[in-house]
Amino acid sequence: MDILIKKAKLQEGQELKDIAIKDGKIVAIENNIESDAARVIEANGKVLIPGLIESHIHLDKALIADRLPNKSGTLQEALSVTAQLKPTFTREDIIDRAERTLEMLIMNGVTNIRTHSEFDPSQGMTGFEVVMGLKEKYKDLVDMQVVAFPQEGILKAPGTEEMMYKAMEMGADVVGGIPYNDTPWDKHIDLVFEIAKKYNKPIDFHQDFKDDADGITIEYVCDKTIAEGFVGRVSVGHLTALGALPKERLEPIIKKMAEAQINVMSLPATDLHLGGRHDEYNVRRTLTPVRALRDGGVNMCIATNNIRNPFTPYGTGDVIQTAMLAIPAAHLGGAADLPTVLPMITTNPAKALGLDDYGIEVGKKANLVLLDTESVTNAVIDLPIRLFVIKSGKVTVETTKTVKINR
Template identity: 60%
Template sequence: MDLIFRNVRIADGKPLTDVAVHNGKVAIISPGITVRARQEVQGNGNVLMPAFVEGHLHLEKANVMHRKVNRTGTLKEAIAVTAELKPMLTREDILERSTQVLRSLVQAGTTHVRAHAEFDPSQGFTGFDVVLELRKKFRDMIDIQVVAFPQEGIFKLPGMKHMMVAAMEKGADVVGGIPYNDRSPFEHIDYVFSLAKQFGKDIDFHQDFADTAENMTIEYLARKTIKEGYEGRVCVGHLTSLGAVAAEQRVDIISLIRDAGISVMCLPATDLHLGARGDSHNVRRSLTPVRALRDGGVNVCLATNNIRNAFTPYGTGDLLNIAQLAMPACHLGGADDQATVLGMLTTNPAKALGLNNYGLETGKNADLVLVDTQSVAGVILDLPARLMVLKRGKIVATSNYNRSIAF
């Protein structure tokens, strides 16, 4: 074996076990493995688990909060501020800031990220090309799925349809969309599906990001998904409007989302910050209804979205911080609810991103993290140190260094 973890906990209420890794895969899971390895790690009862999966993040816009501030804290100003700033961002600047974020993700135990990379006529492909470059440069440390994301819309800007095609030809992994920020959300959705089918790619929408249920298109999107045979291949982020829908109607919409196999990314750090800015009292949470979606059979995930910019003026890239924020905000603090939160950072986003070789099972990729707590249930609550992070069996970060050792 290449590496063996001795006496680690992989499930509460069960004996400690050993986990052996060989050729980048989980090879053996068994107490008292008798074979030896080139490297052996004493787990001392600490939790070994699948590494975290970041399902929705904007790399190239991270850590620019100080350059052009959002004084009102509104979505409208965040979009305007960022649109002004983007043309001034250079390749070198984006490369440096994005690398910092990726380092933080790996240190925090994340080995997969879906990055929504923007382009438009005013900035060209500068940021998008950098994210493609980073995907290749750091593929041995973190897998990056690149989304071709038209933040400023498609049909309302000249040349964007051609840029969307060019982005796919450049090598984007996923077709992105933002129906609520275009001249017609239905036209927008239809075009994204046509492009995805042309290139054989999955789809990820910024969807229904508003405080009210007016102008929602999630039902149209779900029916379109089923019509096109794209069940299980579509994700949506935000979906905050669904939280404003009356309970009886919401049940029907959630059933439709479930039948379409659409995964939902709750983005609490951004949505709590930007949402309900017009409320003077009894201020709404303006979050997608995580518990209702989960109980309705929808694959629900927690993700970061933005880090220290006009959309989200805080954040570290640590998904455990996002989980701790979501627990009170989404009413996930009950004992039964708490047990479902860790999956929203691991197995659920892995499913959303189509990661077939993910998980702490024999034969799966050894993308693992050893954390400094002896209870799986305590991973969210304790915010434990990430003692060791593996990417396909290779150690890419340890707590012995205040950095990722592979960067």
């Protein structure tokens, strides 16, 4: 064996397991494995989970919060400030910031990333080219899916449609869209589906990112998903406008989303920061209704979105910390709710990203994280240190700690 992990906790109430890894795959999971291994890791009852998944992030515009601050904290100013900054980004600048962000994610146990990489006529394809290069450069540390993302719209920014096709020809993994920032929005959605069909790629929309529910387009996306044969292959981020809908209006939308198997990435760090800025009292949380969507059969994920930029002026690259933020904000701390949170940063986004080789099962890729906690139930709220990160059967991150209380 290449690696043998001894006495790890995989499930609450289950006997501790040994996990054997060879040639990048999990080859055995048993109560006791007696075998030689190049590396033995003594888990001593610590929790072992599949690699964490960052399912919605923007590497190319991370770490720019100090350059031109978003003083109002609104989405409108975040869009405006970022649009002003993008033409100033050099290739070297994007590489530096994206690499620093990637290393933050990797150190925190992320083994799979879906990153939205944008382009428009004012900044060209530089950022997209950089991210595609980093996908190859960091492949031994993290698996990346790159979304061709038209942040400034497609139809209202002439030349962007051609850039969308160019990005797909350059190897983009996913077709992105942002209907709330383009007009007409239905033609924007139609074009995204047209491109996705041409290249047989999944779709990921920035969707209905607003405090109120006027003019939402998620129902159109659902209908289009079913009509075009894309059931299960469409994801949406934000979707905050659904939080403003009464139950009788929300329930049929959730039913339609479940039928279309739409994946939802809730982005609490950004949405809590930008949302409700014009509310003078009873300020709304402005999150997508996570519990209602989950209970309605929608595949719910939690992701970071941005790190230290005008949209989100904080962040450490720790998706467990983001999930912890979602627990009080989305009322996920109840005894029945808490166990559903860890899957929102592991198995649920794996489904959304179409990762067939994911999970702690024999034959699956050995992407694993050993957490410094002995409780699967509390694996998020303990905010545990990532003791070991294993990517494709190789130890990529090791963390040691020394704690001393002086009395």
